[in-house]
Amino acid sequence: MSADYLASQLFNGLASGAFYALLALGLSVIFGTLRIINFAHGAMYMLGAFATYYGVQYLHLSFFAALIVAPLIVAALGMIFEVLLLRRLQGTDPVYGLLFTFATTLVVVNLMRWVAGAMGSPYEIPAALSGATNLGFTLYPTYKLFVIVVSIVVCALVWWFVERSLLGARIRAATENPVLVRALGIDTPRLITLTFGLGVAIAALAGVLAAPTTNVYPSMGDDIIIYTFAIVVIGGLGSITGSIVMGFVLGVLQTLGAVWYPPIATTLIFIVMVVVIALRPSGLFGRRESS
Amino acid sequence: MRTTRVLSAVCAGIMLCAPLSAAPATAADNGPIHIAVITDMSGVYASISGQGAVEATKMAVEDFGGKVLGRPIVVDTVDHQNSATVAEAKAREEFDNGAELAVDLTNSATALAVAGVAKDVHKLAIVSGGGSSALTGASCNKYTYHYAYDTYALAHSEGTSVAKTGLKTWYGIVPDYAFGKSMLSDFTDAIAPFGATFVHSDTMPLGTTDFSTYMLAAKNAHPQVIALLNAGADTVNSMKAAKEFGLDKQMKIVVGLFFLPQVDTDPALWAGAKVADSWYWNQTPEARKWADRYAARMNGVRPGSIQAADYSSTMQWLKAVKAVGSVDADKVVAYLDGRKFSDFYAQNAEWRGRDHSVVHDMYVYDILPQSEVKEKDAWYKLVDTIPASQAFRPVAQSNCTKTW
Numbered sequence: 001m002s003a004d005y006l007a008s009q010l011f012n013g014l015a016s017g018a019f020y021a022l023l024a025l026g027l028s029v030i031f032g033t034l035r036i037i038n039f040a041h042g043a044m045y046m047l048g049a050f051a052t053y054y055g056v057q058y059l060h061l062s063f064f065a066a067l068i069v070a071p072l073i074v075a076a077l078g079m080i081f082e083v084l085l086l087r088r089l090q091g092t093d094p095v096y097g098l099l100f101t102f103a104t105t106l107v108v109v110n111l112m113r114w115v116a117g118a119m120g121s122p123y124e125i126p127a128a129l130s131g132a133t134n135l136g137f138t139l140y141p142t143y144k145l146f147v148i149v150v151s152i153v154v155c156a157l158v159w160w161f162v163e164r165s166l167l168g169a170r171i172r173a174a175t176e177n178p179v180l181v182r183a184l185g186i187d188t189p190r191l192i193t194l195t196f197g198l199g200v201a202i203a204a205l206a207g208v209l210a211a212p213t214t215n216v217y218p219s220m221g222d223d224i225i226i227y228t229f230a231i232v233v234i235g236g237l238g239s240i241t242g243s244i245v246m247g248f249v250l251g252v253l254q255t256l257g258a259v260w261y262p263p264i265a266t267t268l269i270f271i272v273m274v275v276v277i278a279l280r281p282s283g284l285f286g287r288r289e290s291s
Numbered sequence: 292m293r294t295t296r297v298l299s300a301v302c303a304g305i306m307l308c309a310p311l312s313a314a315p316a317t318a319a320d321n322g323p324i325h326i327a328v329i330t331d332m333s334g335v336y337a338s339i340s341g342q343g344a345v346e347a348t349k350m351a352v353e354d355f356g357g358k359v360l361g362r363p364i365v366v367d368t369v370d371h372q373n374s375a376t377v378a379e380a381k382a383r384e385e386f387d388n389g390a391e392l393a394v395d396l397t398n399s400a401t402a403l404a405v406a407g408v409a410k411d412v413h414k415l416a417i418v419s420g421g422g423s424s425a426l427t428g429a430s431c432n433k434y435t436y437h438y439a440y441d442t443y444a445l446a447h448s449e450g451t452s453v454a455k456t457g458l459k460t461w462y463g464i465v466p467d468y469a470f471g472k473s474m475l476s477d478f479t480d481a482i483a484p485f486g487a488t489f490v491h492s493d494t495m496p497l498g499t500t501d502f503s504t505y506m507l508a509a510k511n512a513h514p515q516v517i518a519l520l521n522a523g524a525d526t527v528n529s530m531k532a533a534k535e536f537g538l539d540k541q542m543k544i545v546v547g548l549f550f551l552p553q554v555d556t557d558p559a560l561w562a563g564a565k566v567a568d569s570w571y572w573n574q575t576p577e578a579r580k581w582a583d584r585y586a587a588r589m590n591g592v593r594p595g596s597i598q599a600a601d602y603s604s605t606m607q608w609l610k611a612v613k614a615v616g617s618v619d620a621d622k623v624v625a626y627l628d629g630r631k632f633s634d635f636y637a638q639n640a641e642w643r644g645r646d647h648s649v650v651h652d653m654y655v656y657d658i659l660p661q662s663e664v665k666e667k668d669a670w671y672k673l674v675d676t677i678p679a680s681q682a683f684r685p686v687a688q689s690n691c692t693k694t695w
Binding site: 002005008009012015016113114123124125132139141143144210213214215217220223224255258259262263265266 | 503
């Protein structure tokens, strides 16, 4: 096995990690503020991919316009969902949120099956990003490099926003002590809605990025969301840094695992999860809940 | 008060009698004869079967004159929703309500379920959509024929055709379930006589979305052929990854299970792939003539092989019913077994009595790039014809326990 070959597989791992990181990040943002385990995350990822497909097909949007427009549309739907329904579950046992978002997923996926059919719709890689780029040691598909770069940039921006910006500090404060923050004159419910929208937008963005490389079909979210949950648990539930780092790390680990022994590819992440839960239940980057 | 009571009594009486009165009427020998097209009307397989299958069956009935044995023929549409349970229940209902024949049965699980019902009620099922070779193997029965293709025929047409051109090193992309494994073993057997072997094959779960790892590994192994032995979304995803890594420029890509209507979804993706099928609308003048009539009824969309097989099998059955003067399945089977025929769909065909496989010539096609396509839906170029005797499992190797 040559070094070039392993390096190319490493890039494959980063590319699949790029999706895991985005999805895990969105889940963490939502869990961090709403304390809801958003099972509908996969459905939002799927809606992002379909919004791209339909936007390009019927509105003749360019792929790059879809990168902005599709997440906004899906985020808007998500915020309506939060205001009308999810908000009612605030303060209840997290199991309710989990069950409720799981039911929502079933409804949304089946609605899309009804609208689009189960077979799905292939979508081509935009011309500007097709072909391969010379990395020095190998030719690597340009589109995959693009996905890696977009994912890293978005992850970095969101990390900065939540952990370092003033608005991020307010969001974190609102999570810790909503009553006190409201007493300071900050509109907490609106902050929460916007944060939920941000989490959904990141999921939809992952969907847009996935559209050219996979078949776009209603249950596409189900196939990836299970891994994402495992990654979030490994990184530490609610930890932004943990989600991003472990998303990329586990993407690489899974790919190299598949190179070494293909049947282990799907199990590897769960093996890591079991070990982490046994040794460090709060996750690698999580801190113990101070309640 | 009194009227209400009387009314309810009457209603109750009607309800009690309803099933009794319904049964004799449908079982009567002078009512309409129903043919049930049991298929996927809105799911994964709707474009390769679905409404087109119903329309093709109706065309056969109309071309036959709309009547047989003096009784009108009615085509019923049954959506099995890709559920074996639904297919089984609906098939039972159809057969109980006057259906003498069930056709299409796309999706192997539903085909096997309906085959079981046909065996119970002694009415005929002719499968053209499902591909499992178990239908004529371990699960064969007197009342089920397998009409269009099976995994054995796909492997032996395509495998043989590609291996005999001298391509010896193969690389398999195999989904980890029964279909993938049987495709791999059938392909391995098919290419062995030409000195060709699978140098390596990667197994991955059904529903894998990222095939990059495997494609890069395949590229690195430098085989002459890569065989995508998967189906549906897996085929699309693996094909996308293969093209992304430029495998199409380095080796031949063989797609194990493919139907013409799939090309329309993304022509650029499929260009250059090699596929096996039982029929293509533009391969003979008769086929074309039928396909044009079909297209006129289907908004200009040309048919795929399953839809053509539905027409052909319905027509064959109607002719058999007319010849024996009865819809009785035992009489029809006695007439059909061993019968040879050719029509616009099936060439050198035989209703094989030993295992109820309807064998015929199979074909291998190249999918053309858009620039070489001269008219709508003309995606295929015929590259090889595999005679029925070589394409289908030989009688001597049959594992069907014949009980009739």
